[in-house]
Amino acid sequence: MRAGSGTAAPVRRGLGRLAADHLAVLPFLAFVAVFLLWPTLTVIGGAFSADDGGLTLSNLTGIFRSPYRESFVRSIQLSAITAVVGAVLGAALAWAVVAGRPDGLLRRVVTSAAGVMAQFGGVTLAFAFLATVGFEGLVTVFLRDRGVNLFAGGAWIFELPGLVLVYSYFQIPLMVIVFLPALDGLRPQWREASESLGGTGWTYLRLVAGPLLAPAFLGSLLLLFANAFSAYATAAALISQGATIVPLQIRALQTGEVILGQQGLGKALGLGMVVVVAVVMTLYALLQRRTSRWLR
């Protein structure tokens, strides 16, 4: 209508609206900046600062020296072993469950139990473990009465073998949760097609189901690795003294008296953990993209 101002006013209003639009997400961004980005930057910055505030690399080189190097090795061993054990046994369990009715009671019971073990377990699993194979545990006493000493080789339950066993109690259930959808994605028609072409069960597994499930399986393996690597509660509740794995080293640094020159060490260990998890989760995301091409 008014040719002269007609162009300027909508632009100004448009800019104002654009600003107002962005204003609406400000509370969320402010919250995330304070409670997520700031702590993250604190860890990264702390990993590079000396006690006097200067820039240093000694914290980062410190995590490659004893005893921290050994802790990283043990953490990676523990995560790798429990990821493989969890993935294989969890996939078997998921397969056994998926063959039943999708809305059957068996499946509901197993998935609910898996949810509890995988996401809620933590401290309670440590106590379950102690009640079973602790010094006065059910299995320990049962075997002792029959002349078998479970601890002939030392207090293994507080060392790596014990952690592997107790971690399986949340790794296997996690595998069931993340692998079930992939198994659900296999259509019965594919099996029928393979059979009608004369394929045996083995052919089907090798040429159809195997290749289809491989990315999902590998992805789950990576997720399980990251899960075990970041886990803290079970190990912390089980092992109150000493530090076998990285999270427990961080606890020791966090709760103990800060020794001069070690303020940045906990943060450097934290940064090391973040780097490992980030690499694994990136690979996971890439595999996930490939999985979703076929199984959805």
Place this chain on the structure above:
Amino acid sequence: MAAVTAVAGAGRRRRTAALRWSVLVLLGAFFLLPLLAMLDFSTKGPGGGRTLTAWREIGRDTELLRAIAASLELSVLTAVLMLVLLVPTMTWVHLRLPRVRRLIEALCLLPLVIPAIVLVVGIASLYSWVTYYLGDSPLTLTFVYVVLVLPYAYRAVESGLSAVDLKTLSEAARSLGASWTTVFLRVVLPNVRSAVLSAGLLSVALVLGEFTIASLLNFQTLQVGIALTGKRDAGLSIAVSLAALVLAFVLLLLVSLFAGRRRGARAVEPLQTVPPAAAAPAVSG
């Protein structure tokens, strides 16, 4: 020929069924054994008898009861703050700011690569300020717990928002003269109700199971309480652990039965409304 294949097929199916049941029985025993052991341990009396002392003690231990109450309050506060921050923001981004969608997603998923034990290292100094201003209550954990549940809640809400045609719905409402508040409360929210509900339930479950951050910031919550109890009374701590596990299981089973009935034939795993990517890293263990 056909008969031979049919016989071979039946044989294979029998073998498969046998394998399936042996997997179920073996792994079932592996998982039930610790529960049985907990039941046995927590009812052990002096001189080999049975007693319920440890179980009765749960109701008498005031410190433990306080910790349980704190955890329940925390779980509600966390779910509410998370929903208030996340749902309007994500709705707005879907409708008006598609360009910042990637940024919001990246921020929400960031906690997945930061283990809780690392987050607590970074947030410890911040929390000395939080407790300085807000007091020493465990409820201040709400802030860091919202961060912790962010990836899981984000996925649940995102799947809900993507499933409906928000743009058309909101444009229809706007053209009829509705304000943005009305659009959000009366058009968007009812459409993503189940996603919001599952995001909330998920947060509750995660908060009730959280140990790492509470323990290292020295706050008494359910899990910290169980761990501390273990140092003085093994029977009591094992009784509480078993009770917590069984309660959580019953709760999840009820949610799954309820959700399954409402959504018809499709089975719904309660914790699986979140895609697997978000599964456990930050919390479990």
